[in-house]
Structure formats: C-alpha cells, structure tokens
Amino acid sequence: MAKKIIFNQPLADLITKRFSCRSFDGRGLEPGVLTALEKFSADLELPFRNRIRFGIIDKKMVRAENLFSGGSYGMIKGVRYYLSALIRKGTPHGWEDIGFGLEALVLQATSLDLGSCWIGGVFDRKNFGRAIGIGPDEILPAVIAIGRPAEKRSWRDRLVRWSARGDLRKEAAAIFFNNNWQTPLAYADMPQWKPVLESVRLGPSASNKQPWRIIHHNGAFHFFLDRDKAYSAMMPFADLQRIDLGIAMCHFQLAAQELGFAGEWRDEEPELTGTPLNFEYIISFVIQ
Numbered sequence: 001m002a003k004k005i006i007f008n009q010p011l012a013d014l015i016t017k018r019f020s021c022r023s024f025d026g027r028g029l030e031p032g033v034l035t036a037l038e039k040f041s042a043d044l045e046l047p048f049r050n051r052i053r054f055g056i057i058d059k060k061m062v063r064a065e066n067l068f069s070g071g072s073y074g075m076i077k078g079v080r081y082y083l084s085a086l087i088r089k090g091t092p093h094g095w096e097d098i099g100f101g102l103e104a105l106v107l108q109a110t111s112l113d114l115g116s117c118w119i120g121g122v123f124d125r126k127n128f129g130r131a132i133g134i135g136p137d138e139i140l141p142a143v144i145a146i147g148r149p150a151e152k153r154s155w156r157d158r159l160v161r162w163s164a165r166g167d168l169r170k171e172a173a174a175i176f177f178n179n180n181w182q183t184p185l186a187y188a189d190m191p192q193w194k195p196v197l198e199s200v201r202l203g204p205s206a207s208n209k210q211p212w213r214i215i216h217h218n219g220a221f222h223f224f225l226d227r228d229k230a231y232s233a234m235m236p237f238a239d240l241q242r243i244d245l246g247i248a249m250c251h252f253q254l255a256a257q258e259l260g261f262a263g264e265w266r267d268e269e270p271e272l273t274g275t276p277l278n279f280e281y282i283i284s285f286v287i288q
C-alpha cells in the first residue's frame with residue numbers, strides 16, 4: 001500500500017472536527033504554517049501516481065476583477081490563503097488524485113487547528129490560475145480556502161450551510177452494499193470495517209451530494225460514482241463528482257492504514273448484475 005500518512009490526532013477526530021469554514025478571522029497565516037503545508041503536499045503519494053503541482057495562492061496576488069474573485073460568490077469571508085492543485089488536462093484519474101491530495105491537505109490543516117473550505121463550484125479560475133503560474137495545458141479544478149476560523153459565523157456562511165444541508169449525511173445503508181446492490185452492508189456483519197466506511201460517509205462532497213457508492217464483493221471494496229448528470233452538466237470546468245470520489249478514497253485509505261488493514265488500489269471491476277446505468281466504476285481496494 002502507499003506510504004502511510006500520520007497525523008498528530010486520530011483520523012476519526014479530524015474527520016469529525018472538519019467542517020466547511022466560510023468565515024475566517026482575516027489575519028492570514030504565519031509563514032511557518034504555510035511552509036509546513038507545502039512540505040506535507042510535497043511528500044504526498046497519490047493513488048494513481050499522477051503529477052500534481054500543489055501550491056498556495058495568496059489572495060493579494062489574485063487580480064480582483066469581478067464578483068467571483070474572492071471565491072464562491074463572495075460567500076467566504078476573511079480568507080487570505082488558498083491551497084491549490086494544478087494538473088495537465090486529460091490526465092487519466094486526475095480528478096480523483098486531486099480529490100485525494102487536497103483532502104489529505106485539508107486533514108493536515110485541520111490537525112493544525114485551521115479551518116478550510118473546498119471551492120470547486122464558482123471561482124475565478126483564470127485569475128487564480130494566473131496567480132499560481134498555470135501553464136497552457138494545465139487546469140485548476142478547485143481551491144481550498146484556509147485560515148483561522150472567525151469567532152462568529154457570518155450570515156452568508158449560515159445561509160450556504162443551510163442551503164447545502166451541510167450537516168446531514170446519507171445513511172450507511174443507502175451507500176454501502178454487500179455482494180449485490182440489493183443488500184445494504186450491515187456494520188454488524190463487518191464491525192472491523194465500520195470505522196473505515198464511516199470515515200467515507202462523513203466526508204465532504206460538492207453540494208453535499210455524497211455520490212460515492214461502495215460494494216464489498218470477493219475480498220475487495222469496489223468504488224462507484226452515482227453520477228448526477230444534470231449537476232455535472234452545470235459544472236463544466238471540473239468533474240467535481242470524481243473529485244468527491246478521490247476524497248472518499250483518501251478517507252478510506254487513511255482509515256484502513258491507521259487501523260492496520262493491508263490492501264491496495266487495483267483496477268478490478270467486479271462482475272455484478274443490476275448495476276444502475278448511471279453508476280461509473282472508479283477503482284477497487286483489494287484487501288490483502
């Protein structure tokens with residue numbers, strides 16, 4: 001399996017501590033914190049081994065031209081820095097590696113008591129990209145606002161949270177299956193895997209759609225994307241739902257590693273009947 005990532009706190013604590021922070025204290029971050037995050041990203045090993053250029057964007061370097069320059073319709077207040085990741089257009093499984101890598105950084109930031117918020121919907125990709133030296137064949141799929149949370153949440157923050165129903169998650173039985181798509185995976189039958197699957201279930205996703213579906217079959221956990229086609233069509237600049245799958249892979253792998261389960265990612269699509277037509281197979285975690 002890939003290199004183990006060790007945090008200063010148990011993963012489950014970091015996952016429950018993290019939330020989408022949209023109100024920051026406006027004071028930016030010390031150079032030492034930024035350097036620590038850069039070092040963490042340089043050491044990351046991604047499941048699909050793609051080359052990703054991680055970086056940190058200083059908002060002062062982004063030419064503010066329009067309403068979107070601050071990220072997410074100006075819904076994020078008091079932020080100075082953004083984690084970013086550039087990848088070459090058309091890279092196979094690039095979206096998932098972006099999701100995996102940036103989410104590992106989010107968890108690291110959480111361990112340093114920082115607030116964070118994924119921004120993949122609407123932001124000024126052109127000017128954010130320029131600020132980080134984007135190449136002609138590269139794309140900037142998402143950025144992550146980071147900083148110290150403000151003491152009080154802004155009304156905009158509360159409004160976005162409420163409209164995305166950010167605190168809610170689907171039941172395990174709706175997203176995890178055992179052997180076939182008709183049988184929900186019962187934690188009572190696989191108690192040792194419960195913390196790993198819960199790590200996935202509680203993760204963030206674009207518009208909180210939680211599109212990950214996992215089926216346990218023949219000694220592996222197979223990851224599928226339950227694609228919302230209308231949503232994907234609305235977001236043509238980045239495949240946010242495949243980024244969500246990368247986030248799920250990140251939480252799954254880190255939890256499995258922390259609990260000492262051996263396994264590896266393999267492209268081994270299971271032969272299953274009745275897979276819903278809009279489900280896309282992504283990858284399998286084969287238990288060893």
Ligand SMILES: Cc1cc2nc3c(=O)[nH]c(=O)nc-3n(C[C@H](O)[C@H](O)[C@H](O)COP(=O)(O)O)c2cc1C
Nearest residue numbers: 019020072118119120121164166204205206207208
């Ligand atoms: C790939 C991705 C893109 C996102 N894009 C945005 C965004 O553009 N603006 C925003 O306010 N939140 C964005 N979010 C945050 C989600 O709305 C949030 O994770 C979800 O509602 C769950 O809430 P929580 O993060 O507080 O647990 C994004 C999340 C992900 C994973």
